[in-house]
Amino acid sequence: MATITARKNKDGEIIGWQAKIRRLGFPVQSATKDSKKAAEDWAKVIESEMIRGVYVDRSKAERTTFRETVETYIRDVATTHKGGRDEGLRLTRFLRDESKLAAHSLATLSTRLFEEYRDRRLKSVTAGTVKRELGLLHTVIESVRKSHGMIENPISDVRRPTVRDARDTRLQPGEEEKLLQHCRDARNPWLTPAVILALETALRRSELLALRWDCVDLDRLHAHIPDSKTGKGRHIPLSPRAYEVLWQLGTEARPTDGAVIGTTAEGLKQAFERARSRAKMEHFNFHDLRHEATSRLFERGWNIMEVASVTGHQDLQMLKRYTNLRASDLAKKMG
Incomplete structure (x- = not known):
């Protein structure tokens, strides 16, 4: 049987209830809960598991806070991922804004907490x-669940919100030139070539910033993307407009690290947001340039395999999310 004792502070006030289990063949188990009933319920679960031979030692999960787990993930795991910087920023925000949730031990995390x-x-x-x-x-x-004796991941049963974010934003007549004009007025000299290349190649922003001159072949009119979001490399054909932009960049001073676009992700993001604001196009995101470029390829008569080889999409459903064809252009094909 478990022993349940009240834990008191120096003034004699009860601040919690400790349940302790001593059973032959198992290490001593103890946990402190907010109420006596919670302590008794915890003890019943642990003793039942011991009797049924399915007991898992949760002591490590009880000693480790969610904050410690998140901090370890940021330091040791996120840094090995391509999107590790974004993961780190999201998790840092979580720790800042959700201090109460982060203070829970792993053993006390519940589906209800994450639903809230x-x-x-x-x-x-x-x-x-x-x-x-x-x-x-x-x-x-999940990165620590088994090693810390957690049988289930409490987030597994959290119902995810329904997402209806398929975008149908296209550049309307005159908007491209208006946007580019304000890009040319930007202090960041890399903004205009980045926007044009995004429209001509359908490259993601991260791929544009990762593009190196040793992967650009102007003679053969293609650029090689060795490692994309999907983990696979691909060759991107260069349109006359893309060739012109790259040729011009190639004749100017190149960044010492060999990058084609010599700015940072944050620098490009801020410059684009200021330019679109001046153009009164706040509805249009940088990633919409990829949508626009993909749709234009279809409108030029490219088949789905040809488009996928450029965009790097792995399946039709994902490619469909990035494709918005103008009805007026499709009507022309109806004779």
């Missing part, structure tokens, strides 16, 4: 953002 987190976040950010955050937090817990 989901509902709080949905009041200030989109469903897609919340879904991605829950996925990342699930990955964090």
